[in-house]
Amino acid sequence: GNTQVAMSNLEKGKFINYQRIEDNLAIVRQRLNRPLTLSEKILYGHLDDPHNQDITRGVSYLKLRPDRVACQDATAQMALLQFMSAGIPTTAVPTTVHCDHLIEAQIGGQKDLARAIDINKEVYDFLATATAKYGIGFWKPGSGIIHQIILENYAFPGGLMIGTDSHTPNAGGLGMIACGVGGADAVDVMAGIPWELKCPKVIGVKLTGKIGGWTTPKDVILKVAGILTVKGGTGAIVEYMGPGVESLSCTGMGTICNMGAEIGATTSLFPFNHRMTDYLNATKRPEIAKYAQQFAYNLRADDSAEYDQVIEINLSELEPHINGPFTPDLATPLSKFAEEVKKNNWPQELKVALIGSCTNSSYEDMTRSASIAREAAEHGLETKSKFTITPGSEQVRATIARDGQIDAFEKVGGLVLANACGPCIGQWDRRDVKKGEANSIITSYNRNFTGRNDANPATHAFVASPDIVTAMAFAGDLTFNPLTDTLTGNDGKPFKFSDPSGFELPPTGYDPGVDTFQPPPEDRARVTVAVDPKSDRLQLLEPFQPWDNLKPVDIPILIKVKGKCKNCLIGAINAQNGEANNIQNKITGEWGPVPTVAAWYKSNNKPWVVIGDHNYGEGSSREHAALEPRYLGGLAIIVRSFARIHETNLKKQGMLALTFVDPTDYDKIQPDDKVDITGLESFAPGKNLTLVAKHKDGSKDEIALAHSFNEGQIEWFKAGSALNLMAKSAQN
Ligand code: SF4
Structure with a gap:
């Protein structure tokens, strides 16, 4: 229909x-x-x-x-x-x-x-x-x-x-x-x-x-x-x-x-x-x-x-678990946790308990945690550990403010943080322990790698449900098991927590809270994008130049890479000297870090190529591994073989991703050669290009280069990038 x-x-x-x-x-x-x-x-x-x-x-x-x-x-x-x-x-x-x-x-x-x-x-x-x-x-x-x-x-x-x-x-x-x-x-x-x-x-x-x-x-x-x-x-x-x-x-x-x-x-x-x-x-x-x-x-x-x-x-049959420290896959069932704390000498005192974040801040999570906090408050308790609450959204914050859960948390000493990532991503101005001091925290977040929350490598971060985190905050001690152990109320009597209870969804509906959304305006033509020209955080990018239709001649080799190469520009080993991130500028003869030399070529309008080994770009499937060489004026990456995603990404950025037809030709190229690339005037799928390697001693090698460009990808190269091509078709 x-x-x-x-x-x-x-x-x-x-x-x-x-x-x-x-x-x-x-x-x-x-x-x-x-x-x-x-x-x-x-x-x-x-x-x-x-x-x-x-x-x-x-x-x-x-x-x-x-x-x-x-x-x-x-x-x-x-x-x-x-x-x-x-x-x-x-x-x-x-x-x-x-x-x-x-x-x-x-x-x-x-x-x-x-x-x-x-x-x-x-x-x-x-x-x-x-x-x-x-x-x-x-x-x-x-x-x-x-x-x-x-x-x-x-x-x-x-x-x-x-x-x-x-x-x-x-x-x-x-x-x-x-x-x-x-x-x-x-x-x-x-x-x-x-x-x-x-x-x-x-x-x-x-x-x-x-x-x-x-x-x-x-x-x-x-x-x-x-x-x-x-x-x-x-x-x-x-x-x-x-x-x-x-x-x-x-x-x-x-x-x-x-x-x-x-x-x-x-x-x-x-x-x-x-x-x-x-x-x-x-x-x-x-x-x-x-x-x-x-x-x-x-x-x-x-x-x-x-x-x-x-x-x-x-x-x-599933028990509550506590995972950590330092890795999220070290999973311990609650019933075994106290034993593990002692056996491994993890700091037993719990310094901070943190609930919420993008992972666990639903209305259900908050109401269940509040049920634990209320029960403790009935026994006259406040949390022993510091206790923070991070609502995942303004809607959740407003709803738990209206429905009394925030009150329940604050009554026992909880601190409600902004609706944001905060301590989950290290945005935490933590002051209760010194850097280097061993201590334990427990969160309802997702990640607990070393230093993630507070940049202190000695912080033992554990991950658990908001229920366990909240109950632990009252004990202040990692060996506490709320299912079996008691706490002492301020009347001197021991009590055991009831099972937590909450609402899956707010019975009277969500309160949207403060309107924090900015929809795109109707008239967008008049909007000017605010970039301060003096900014050191932001800089407008120029579109990459389309291919100039000229045959590349006398192109310097930025680096001939030896062996595996993960972080393509900085981590690669230079075949010329066996070092990482130290290469020679083939025009001035000076040595320097790869990005510096590349930037010099760029500002002198000198395109460059990289000669690479096997599986070039492995592990560089994401981020700007391909954008960076293009941004720095690269023309071609010529290798024995590519990691597939990186190869495609290079093409998208308008670079030539080329492979030796005979992988042993890699050895014919000297790091200080100048190269020509011929055949681009009839660049077509399945048709080889030729690399002319001009050696210092005046001799030359002609080397066949294969490529995997299809028709559409060849248009990316000609337009300067896939993005340029999309822009062109959007304007037509
Ligand atoms: Fe979620 Fe933490 Fe990532 Fe923010 S930083 S999105 S809270 S995991």
């Missing part, structure tokens, strides 16, 4: 396209002729070319069309500057920017926010105006943490989203495939270029039994992290299934997917169910729930779908 359901209440005119999933799957099913997992359905439902796309899990690269993009403020700066350089007037898909990472926790929400707005004014002004100019939704500082805002307003079952933050998978709690990516990927999708993802393997987690008592959704992922370890999810989507799913709230499923980032998973995902319907209704999106219901058969796995690995967890 003609059903049109808006993707978000904040974006009229942008619709969910379940029909595309349906149509794509009809094609893919005919080709594959096998049952599909849920993640396969959603991914293949977003294929750019379902007829011709190669589909082999763990092998092929999928070209996908995501529904939306989200950026947090730290990563949005570079992404927007790059997008702007293309001159495209509006992002190709709905996009939002969220101010959450730059707010330091010091004395409490309001004051900390005011200070951050002052310190980061330049960045916030840039983001506010750049988003307005290009049709992007802007969430101001104080609005909350990106992943909560996405869950509350933008995530929907069956959607595909990328976000420039590793915990983007949080939206899997609402049945969306949401992946954390680098800024360059976000820019591509914003510009209308398909997003490339190595076709993920699928790990199934079958949940049986029923969650209850002190066990929470957080404990599911703490347990899974213990089983799979920090590497176990690499290249895979973790797909939850089984009857136990029904006992998890939607926000609880969000917590599980959020922290799936800790096992390296591409993302995590739950099938559409009535708990998602309840959450969509509570967040004023009943039409989405109804629409999803119509397509529900596409929003769950096929019977007998095949998984690359299956894990089974019985929720009825």
Whole structure:
């Protein structure tokens, strides 16, 4: 039919396209002729070319069309500057920017926010105006943490989203495939270029039994992290299934997917169910729930779908867990934890207990923690440890302020921080211990690597559910087990905590709180993007120059790389001297760091090439590994072989990615050769180019170079970059 359901209440005119999933799957099913997992359905439902796309899990690269993009403020700066350089007037898909990472926790929400707005004014002004100019939704500082805002307003079952933050998978709690990516990927999708993802393997987690008592959704992922370890999810989507799913709230499923980032998973995902319907209704999106219901058969796995690995967890038997210190996969069941604390000499005194963050700040989390705080207060207790509360969004903050949970926390000594990342990302002006002093903290966050929260390498950070964190705050001692141990009330009598209880959703509805959203204005032509020319944080980028149609002649070799090369420019070993980041400027003869010499060539209008070894660019799939050499004036990267993603990224940036037809020709090239590249005038798919290596002694070698450019990619090179080409077609 003609059903049109808006993707978000904040974006009229942008619709969910379940029909595309349906149509794509009809094609893919005919080709594959096998049952599909849920993640396969959603991914293949977003294929750019379902007829011709190669589909082999763990092998092929999928070209996908995501529904939306989200950026947090730290990563949005570079992404927007790059997008702007293309001159495209509006992002190709709905996009939002969220101010959450730059707010330091010091004395409490309001004051900390005011200070951050002052310190980061330049960045916030840039983001506010750049988003307005290009049709992007802007969430101001104080609005909350990106992943909560996405869950509350933008995530929907069956959607595909990328976000420039590793915990983007949080939206899997609402049945969306949401992946954390680098800024360059976000820019591509914003510009209308398909997003490339190595076709993920699928790990199934079958949940049986029923969650209850002190066990929470957080404990599911703490347990899974213990089983799979920090590497176990690499290249895979973790797909939850089984009857136990029904006992998890939607926000609880969000917590599980959020922290799936800790096992390296591409993302995590739950099938559409009535708990998602309840959450969509509570967040004023009943039409989405109804629409999803119509397509529900596409929003769950096929019977007998095949998984690359299956894990089974019985929720009825699952204990609360505490993970850490220093790594999120060191999982200890609560009943064994006291013993481990003593055995490992972890500092027993608990200094600080921190609840909330993007991972665990739902209404359910807050009401359950408040039930523990209230019970302790009835016995006249305040927390022994310092106790902080980070609401994930302004909506959650306003709702728990209205419903009394904030009062309950403050009554026992809790400090409510800004709706922002704060101590989770090291934005914490911690003063209770000195740097280097061993101490313990426990959080309901997701990450606990050394130094993450407070930059103190001696801080032992543990991760647990908000329930356990809150109960521990009253004991002030890591060996306390709230299920079995008692605390002493101020009447001198011992008491044991009751099981925590709370509300999945606010009984009287959410209170949206202060309006912190800036929609793009109607008249965007008149918006000027604010970039202070004196800024040392921001600098406008010029679009890269198109190819000048000339044959490259006498080009210097920036560096001939020997062996493996991860951080392409700085970490590479120079074949000329065996050192990293020390190369000779072939024009002046001086030696210096790679970026310095490259910048010299650039400012002297001298393009350069890199000669590389095998698997060049491995591990540089993300971020600006390909943007950087292009930005510094690079023309070609010529190697024995490429890591595939890096090769594509170089092409996107308008560089020549070339390989030796005979890999031993690598040895013929001397670091101080000058090179010509011939054949570009008839650059075509499958047709080799030639490298003329001119040696110091006047001799020459002619070397055949292969490439994997297709027609479209050759146009990227000619236009100067894929972004330039998109800009050109947007103007036509
Ligand atoms: Fe990342 Fe922590 Fe912020 Fe969540 S709260 S987005 S994990 S920094």
